[in-house]
Amino acid sequence: MKSISLLSSLFLAVAGLALLGTTAVRAAEEIDAATKAKIAEFDKGPTKIDVSAYPAGLQKNYEVFRERCVLCHTLARPISSDFALPGEWSRYVKRMMHKPGAKISDANAKKIYQFLAYDSMVRKKALFDAKLAQATPEEQAETDAKIKEILAAYPQK
């Protein structure tokens, strides 16, 4: 009798842990109603960016972005997104590349990130500046370093 109850409590403990695990994963993956509504608005925005004045290498990266980021939703979604700082984009591109079926290599993820970070600085300058002004000194220094790195990799002719 004793060994059976030991076994069943062991079973319950394992089942409980498994349940806890899935709920934690769900909580991290799920998005709330307000975010869903915001995303639905993004989807109605423009579907292309005029990159004719961007450095040549970043114009190429734009093509990678156009190819890779339309597999699951419109391109309008990232184009109208309110992410602007390089840190926000690097986190988000990682999130997207880890979604099942994303087919985004590390090299392409980097190109897309560089494009989006540069594009936000130019095309969404007001939002970029506002977010930067609100960021912590550490985030500001990090943003500076990331932007310098991109500008050095893609010099404007």
Ligand code: HEC
């Ligand atoms: C495998 C499918 C898939 C691919 C590929 C994909 N996305 Fe997404 N994306 C999603 C889903 C699903 C959502 C809804 C939010 C969530 O579940 O994270 C989303 C939401 C978004 C949002 C809105 C987030 C917000 O909270 O405002 C942005 C921006 C975005 N994606 C950008 C990108 C970019 C940039 C790429 C290319 C690197 C990309 N996506 C590629 C599936 C994908």
